[in-house]
Amino acid sequence: MGSLAPLLVGLLTADVKSAANRAKRQAIFYGLAGLLGLFGFGALIISGGLYLSHRMSPEAAALIVAAVLFSASMVIVAAASIWSSRERKKAVHTRSIGPTLAATAALAFLPAILSSRIGIGIASAAAVGYAYANRKPPTRSRHVVKSAN
DSSP states (O other): OTTHHHHHHHHHHHHHHHHHHHHHHHHHHHHHHHHHHHHHHHHHHHHHHHHHHHHSOHHHHHHHHHHHHHHHHHHHHHHHHHHHHHHHHHHHHSOOSHHHHHHHHHHHHHHHHTTSHHHHHHHHHHHHHHHHHTSOOOOOOOOOOOOOO
């Protein structure tokens, strides 16, 4: 049982390293794509404004471009709000593997901890501390009784 903890730690560090490398690589690629997309969007806005200014007055062309950009920004804000609400709902339903791995590691070390009196005292103090930290706070609502006077 004692050899289970190094195995779990090794799996966690390998997973963290690969996730960090993947995130770094994706950040570089998405950063470049975002920068090129931003320049392309700016060129599209300028060319659209120039095209409209030849068809109508420059003031009207600027107003149309501004209205289109404002509308697009509102659509993006609404989409982000909907997306974050779906993510919050999904996060409630999915569980993290972290507490399971922590419990497994704690169970792997349990025989070594319980082999001495000091270990038993530390384990019981940790259990009491965990129970105290995760208790439900008392409700502060007061029931007011009205008199019939």
